[in-house]
Amino acid sequence: MADIKDRGDRMEEACGVFGIYAQGKDVRAADAAYYGLFALQHRGQESAGIAASDGETIRSHRNLGLVPEVFDEETLGALTGHIAIGHVRYSTFGGKDVINAQPLVARCRMGTLALAHNGNLVNAEALRAQMQEQGAIFQTTVDTEVILSLIARESGRGLIEAIKAMMGVVRGSYALVLLTKDRLVGIRDPYGIRPLCMGRIGESFVLASESCALDAVGAQFVRDIRPGEIVAIDAEGVTSTHVKTPLGSRLCLFEFVYFARPDSVIDGVNVYESRVEAGRRLAMRDDVQADMVIGVPDSALAAAMGYAEESGIPYGDGLAKNRYVGRTFIQPEQGMREVGVRTKLNALPRNVRGKRIVLVDDSIVRGTTSRKIVEMLRMAGAKEVHMRISSPSVLNPCFFGIDTATSEELIGHDHGADEICRYIGADSLHFLPLEDLLRTVNGSGCDFCTGCFDGRYPIDPATGEMLGEE
Numbered sequence: 381m382a383d384i385k386d387r388g389d390r391m392e393e394a395c396g397v398f399g400i401y402a403q404g405k406d407v408r409a410a411d412a413a414y415y416g417l418f419a420l421q422h423r424g425q426e427s428a429g430i431a432a433s434d435g436e437t438i439r440s441h442r443n444l445g446l447v448p449e450v451f452d453e454e455t456l457g458a459l460t461g462h463i464a465i466g467h468v469r470y471s472t473f474g475g476k477d478v479i480n481a482q483p484l485v486a487r488c489r490m491g492t493l494a495l496a497h498n499g500n501l502v503n504a505e506a507l508r509a510q511m512q513e514q515g516a517i518f519q520t521t522v523d524t525e526v527i528l529s530l531i532a533r534e535s536g537r538g539l540i541e542a543i544k545a546m547m548g549v550v551r552g553s554y555a556l557v558l559l560t561k562d563r564l565v566g567i568r569d570p571y572g573i574r575p576l577c578m579g580r581i582g583e584s585f586v587l588a589s590e591s592c593a594l595d596a597v598g599a600q601f602v603r604d605i606r607p608g609e610i611v612a613i614d615a616e617g618v619t620s621t622h623v624k625t626p627l628g629s630r631l632c633l634f635e636f637v638y639f640a641r642p643d644s645v646i647d648g649v650n651v652y653e654s655r656v657e658a659g660r661r662l663a664m665r666d667d668v669q670a671d672m673v674i675g676v677p678d679s680a681l682a683a684a685m686g687y688a689e690e691s692g693i694p695y696g697d698g699l700a701k702n703r704y705v706g707r708t709f710i711q712p713e714q715g716m717r718e719v720g721v722r723t724k725l726n727a728l729p730r731n732v733r734g735k736r737i738v739l740v741d742d743s744i745v746r747g748t749t750s751r752k753i754v755e756m757l758r759m760a761g762a763k764e765v766h767m768r769i770s771s772p773s774v775l776n777p778c779f780f781g782i783d784t785a786t787s788e789e790l791i792g793h794d795h796g797a798d799e800i801c802r803y804i805g806a807d808s809l810h811f812l813p814l815e816d817l818l819r820t821v822n823g824s825g826c827d828f829c830t831g832c833f834d835g836r837y838p839i840d841p842a843t844g845e846m847l848g849e850e
């Protein structure tokens with residue numbers, strides 16, 4: 381099962397998924413999927429795709445690029461039908477190829493299936509090799525094709541049993557939306573590592589990685605899909621099946637730190653509020669003397685607000701952001717990443733000159749962003765720059781779908797806070813302890829994967845062994 385050595389410890393893709401089953405055959409589900417994916421664009425900027433069914437035929441379109449670049453009136457217009465799924469894929473080093481764009485579409489005994497996946501399997505390579513030995517052919521290098529092949533292989537048992545059989549052998553994180561010619565299915569892995577929720581517009585049902593996509597299409601939130609749950613939606617309504625799940629769920633904590641949109645609610649936790657609370661807790665532990673709190677746009681603004689509220693130090697704008705630049709990580713090479721930070725952010729000298737600044741960001745991964753921003757603020761005349769991070773130091777790579785970096789690239793892997801502080805050139809540096817971060821999400825009732833912060837992964841990335849199983 382251990383394919384970890386082959387992959388290095390490089391993280392794989394993080395993505396967004398969307399699905400809609402519209403009651404009323406004249407509704408164009410692909411249009412809703414387009415707007416749903418637009419709302420999930422922050423989860424993936426490398427490729428986008430939609431597959432739609434009119435009850436008889438599945439048609440799909442996918443390509444590299446942002447949602448509005450991939451679709452125009454003609455390509456979207458061709459996707460007729462009242463059921464649709466969609467996918468946006470995050471940029472990863474190496475895997476940039478249209479063949480890996482999703483949804484994947486395949487024909488099997490059950491007819492045509494289309495599948496979109498958010499997450500990452502740790503035993504995909506081993507399963508792929510096994511199936512290839514038995515004669516299976518693969519067209520892509522993504523885990524999703526392994527999932528699709530496993531479902532197709534068991535198709536004699538009927539769709540739900542085939543999905544259960546697949547869930548019995550794959551190990552890793554997966555939030556899936558699957559389309560048959562007349563059904564929409566949503567699946568969440570037994571630990572619920574990646575989010576997936578369900579909404580409703582009248583009699584029509586929607587599935588999405590985050591609730592912000594439900595809002596975008598005017599759907600009311602119904603509930604989160606439970607860990608280990610399979611929901612199938614068709615003309616008769618919704619049916620739900622569960623596979624055996626481990627004792628505790630393990631929702632990814634990094635969704636709240638950085639990845640999710642602040643207007644989403646995931647497993648009962650409001651992302652914005654959790655970030656404000658993280659900032660407050662940073663301030664509770666701090667007694668730094670400063671004149672102004674600023675946040676790194678956009679993902680750290682809520683935490684900066686919380687820090688300012690709790691500390692009583694005024695909140696201000698210290699950085700301007702270019703709205704047309706995507707997430708800094710898109711550039712795979714370090715040199716380009718540094719240019720990326722400068723293209724994305726610039727200091728506002730009028731506001732920071734002569735001031736002692738508390739600079740709040742949500743995370744330090746490689747240290748590139750913090751180092752560049754501290755330098756910018758100093759060049760703009762800041763007297764002191766005190767860096768505050770609203771999460772713990774990232775010590776380990778993620779094997780379950782957040783694309784951050786390898787161990788060697790992670791500055792926190794081999795360096796303590798003092799060394800990192802020197803590297804980024806700040807006057808002081810504090811991280812939020814893990815116990816405090818966990819308190820910001822404790823309204824959810826679920827447990828969390830904290831592997832990137834403390835190495836406690838729910839599934840052993842090397843062996844695929846599920847920890848805490850009954």
Ligand code: AMP
Pocket residue numbers: 638676679707708709741742743744745746747748749750782783784
């Ligand atoms: P770094 O510059 O490598 O230290 O990365 C930290 C910065 O990247 C912070 O400003 C975060 O908001 C942001 N960030 C954290 N995790 C990710 C991720 N998985 N993808 C893209 N950006 C990220």
